[in-house]
Amino acid sequence: MYDFKTKKVxxxxxxxxKRKGNHCNTGNFGIEKVKGASFPVMYISLGKPGDVDEFVCLVESFTECKGKYTSEIVQRIKMDQSQFEAKGLKPIWGCPNWVVDKERKHLWAFSAIKRTIRSVTGPFESNKYVAVKYRLPKLSEGKEIVLTANDVLDEAVMEFDAYATQGGTMKDGKIYYAFGFGKKHPESPSQLRVYDTDKQCIVQRYDITDDVPEEPEDVAVYKGKIYLNTNSDKIYVITSER
Structure with missing residues (x-):
């Protein structure tokens, strides 16, 4: 947990x-708060290929007691693509990362048509990033939610120009997303993209290869700045004016 005021963990x-099969890259706070909780609920992406919960988003609530925090799962949301093609929608290959548009009260699943590592995707033009828009289910709807093709409000199929999805966040219709493996894998350098889901296109590109040598993991937007955490103990700040 990071304090923006003190700039400390x-x-x-x-x-x-947390379990052996979980590989979480994205955690986004929502807008509802469980009674007695310290924060609004958080939407956790599981994101491990082939895992039994690969298409599941777990909603967790955090509670503080005497300076220590505990977490509980309060809702489970699953993406069902079985009727996507019949409805004219593009299915994703897997591992959706779930981002919350708090301003518009929507839940988006971000992934791609093919797996995004270079060895699978090949040339950029052979793949597309896909963002699927749903309503943001209320906690009162129950602990088990299945979102089908009938629940899709919109789908944005967008340019693919960066390998290796990591994690992201959302603010008022725009998805902020990190890619790449850092300097240890120069064929998949660290990148940051901003997608406008209304226009269904990339509106800002950041080449952060030299600025972020570690592997990026997740993104937060706060007071006009983009915060990027990595697989190290460092958090990088990127100004949106770049």
Whole structure:
């Protein structure tokens, strides 16, 4: 847990969803808050290829007691693509990362047509990034939610120009997303993209190869700045004016 005022990590604790099969890149706060909780609920992407919960988003609630935090799963949301093609929608290959548009109260699943590592995708033009828009289910709808093709409000199929999806966030219709493996894999350098889901296109590109040598993991937007955490203990700040 990072405090924007002190610019320090103030706490660390396990998510309720922690298990061997989980590989979480994205955690987005929502807008609802469980009674007695310290924060709004967080939407956790599981994101491990082939895992039984590969298409599941787990909603967790955090509670503080005497300076320590605990987490509990309060809702489970699953993406069902079985009727996508019949409805004229583009199915994703897997591992959706779930981002929350708090301003518009939507939940988006971000992935691609093919797996995004270079060895699978090949040339950029052979793949597309796909963002699928759903309503943001209310906690009162129950603990088990299945979102089908009938629940899709929109789908944005967008240019693919960066390998290796990591994590992202969303603000008022725009998805901020990190890619790449850092300097240890120069064929898949660290990149940051901003997607406008209304226009269904990339509106800003950041080449952060030299600025972020580590592997980027997730993104936050706060007071006009983009915060990027990595697989190290560092958090990088990127101004949106770049």
């Amino acid at each position: 103030i706490s660390s604790f396990d998510l309720a969803s």
